[in-house]
Amino acid sequence: MRFTKATNYALHTMLMLVSASPAKPVSVQKLAESQGVSPTYLSKILTRLVKAGMIESISGANGGYRLSRNKDDITFLDIIHAIEGTASLFECNFVHGDECSIQAVMKEAEKKMESHLRKAKLVDLLQKGANV
Amino acid sequence: MRFTKATNYALHTMLMLVSASPAKPVSVQKLAESQGVSPTYLSKILTRLVKAGMIESISGANGGYRLSRNKDDITFLDIIHAIEGTASLFECNFVHGDECSIQAVMKEAEKKMESHLRKAKLVDLLQKGANV
DNA sequence: TCATTCAAAGACTTTACATATCCATAATAT
DNA sequence: ATATTATGGATATGTAAAGTCTTTGAATGA
Numbered sequence: 001m002r003f004t005k006a007t008n009y010a011l012h013t014m015l016m017l018v019s020a021s022p023a024k025p026v027s028v029q030k031l032a033e034s035q036g037v038s039p040t041y042l043s044k045i046l047t048r049l050v051k052a053g054m055i056e057s058i059s060g061a062n063g064g065y066r067l068s069r070n071k072d073d074i075t076f077l078d079i080i081h082a083i084e085g086t087a088s089l090f091e092c093n094f095v096h097g098d099e100c101s102i103q104a105v106m107k108e109a110e111k112k113m114e115s116h117l118r119k120a121k122l123v124d125l126l127q128k129g130a131n132v
Numbered sequence: 133m134r135f136t137k138a139t140n141y142a143l144h145t146m147l148m149l150v151s152a153s154p155a156k157p158v159s160v161q162k163l164a165e166s167q168g169v170s171p172t173y174l175s176k177i178l179t180r181l182v183k184a185g186m187i188e189s190i191s192g193a194n195g196g197y198r199l200s201r202n203k204d205d206i207t208f209l210d211i212i213h214a215i216e217g218t219a220s221l222f223e224c225n226f227v228h229g230d231e232c233s234i235q236a237v238m239k240e241a242e243k244k245m246e247s248h249l250r251k252a253k254l255v256d257l258l259q260k261g262a263n264v
Numbered sequence: 265t266c267a268t269t270c271a272a273a274g275a276c277t278t279t280a281c282a283t284a285t286c287c288a289t290a291a292t293a294t
Numbered sequence: 295a296t297a298t299t300a301t302g303g304a305t306a307t308g309t310a311a312a313g314t315c316t317t318t319g320a321a322t323g324a
Contacts, residue, residue, distance in 0.1 A: 001133045003222045003238070004282065011234050012226070027299070035226065041284055043300065050300095060292025061298040076237060090135045094144070094167065101257045102143045105208060106135070109252070113245035120241070125233045136311065160271070173313050175271065182272095192321025193269045269322075277314070285306070293298080 006045050007083045009037055011122075013046060014079055017055060018071050018122045025057075025064030045083065052082035077117040138177045139215045141169055143254075145178060146211055149187060150203050150254045157189075157196030177215065184214035209249040 013031050020026050028046065032039040046065055049055045056068040067074070090106035145163050152158050160178065164171040178197055181187045188200040199206070222238035 001135050001216060001221065002219075003133050005225075006282080008222070008224055008234075012224075015234065025299095029299090038284070039300095040286080044284090044302090047301070057300055058292080059290075059298085059300050060294095062293065063291085063299045065300090076241070084133055087134070089133065090140070092140055092144075093137075102140075102147065105249075105252045105257070109208070109245045109248040112248045113241045116241040116244045117237075120237045125237070138311080159269095170313065171271095172315080176273085176313090179272065189271055190321080191269085191271050191319075193323070195270045195321070197271085265324105267322105267324085270320085272317100272319080274317085275315085277312100279310105279312075281308100281310085283306100283308075286304085288301105288303090290301075291299080294296090 001089065003080070004084065007080055009035060009042055009045050010049060010079050010083045011076070013042065013065075014049070014054070014074065015122050015125060017065060017067050018074065019126050020066070022067055025062070025066040027064040031065070048082050049079070052078070054078060054082065071123045072121065074122055075118050076120040076122070077114055080117060133221070135212070136216065139212055141167060141174055141177050142181060142211050142215045143208070145174065145197075146181070146186070146206065147254050147257060149197060149199050150206065151258055152198070154199055157194070157198040159196040163197070180214050181211070184210070186210060186214065203255045204253065206254055207250050208252040208254070209246055212249060 012035055016031060016034070017026060028039045028043045031046075032042040035042070046055065046057070050057050050065075054067070054069060054074060055065050057063070057065050088107060089110050090103060092100040092103040094100065144167055148163060148166070149158060160171045160175050163178075164174040167174070178187065178189070182189050182197075186199070186201060186206060187197050189195070189197050220239060221242050222235060224232040224235040226232065
């Protein structure tokens with residue numbers, strides 16, 4: 001299992017939007033070009049972030065995407081869930097009597113990762129002087 | 133991203149081998165039947181565990197698979213790494229100046245999950261009376 | 265020694281999903 | 295009006311997971 005490229009695009013795009021002025025939307029052309037991905041494809045990915053309520057899109061000339069929330073409220077986990085979905089990473093399909101004990105361990109492990117991603121915010125990266 | 137079904141099969145098979153007598157190997161037919169998977173396919177999966185040195189296979193009549201290590205040394209992470217590989221779950225392909233700050237966060241999150249899976253052992257489930 | 269029982273391995277198929285591309289449509293600024 | 299920009303649907307394409315089939319090789323025991 002691997003995180004999808006779409007998640008990589010989404011995270012990098014969000015970092016750009018967080019560091020950009022919230023007043024001006026950034027066009028998908030610009031966002032796509034800096035990541036070496038086609039604008040139409042990136043647009044599809046960003047639509048998922050729009051539906052998750054994290055960013056908003058402005059059509060027409062000088063349009064593009066911009067944050068629709070406070071920067072500080074945006075965690076890694078929000079973005080990842082918007083792209084990858086919120087389903088558990090491990091599903092035991094067998095019919096045990098009660099809950100599968102293996103699955104219980106796996107879910108606990110997943111929670112550890114999620115907990116870290118929930119604490120991690122994009123703004124924090126900017127403060128450390130990260131290059132987008 | 134999801135864990136593969138192969139990981140599910142491997143974990144359940146290992147739990148069976150841990151709970152079985154180490155003297156007698158268990159045939160892949162038996163292991164496969166109890167999980168509703170074809171023997172040839174399960175055999176492919178188990179071969180990876182053999183190569184990882186966790187179990188050993190005995191050919192010929194009364195053959196099968198059995199543990200090749202102490203039960204207590206077998207962690208969830210060992211099994212998962214043997215099946216899914218050890219590559220990082222997240223790879224940023226872009227060329228930043230130095231290491232990608234987003235990737236650093238993702239790797240840290242992954243470590244949290246791995247740390248939990250390294251502590252989790254199959255024997256512990258048996259003591260809790262888990263049904264295989 | 266010979267048939268039987270078992271795993272290993274290679275070639276192959278099928279399925280599912282990620283990764284796009286293309287085009288028509290709708291919204292908006294100038 | 296026209297240029298600019300996102301949206302959505304249809305449609306490839308690529309790749310990995312999931313599974314089958316068949317042959318080979320190793321061990322047992324009669």
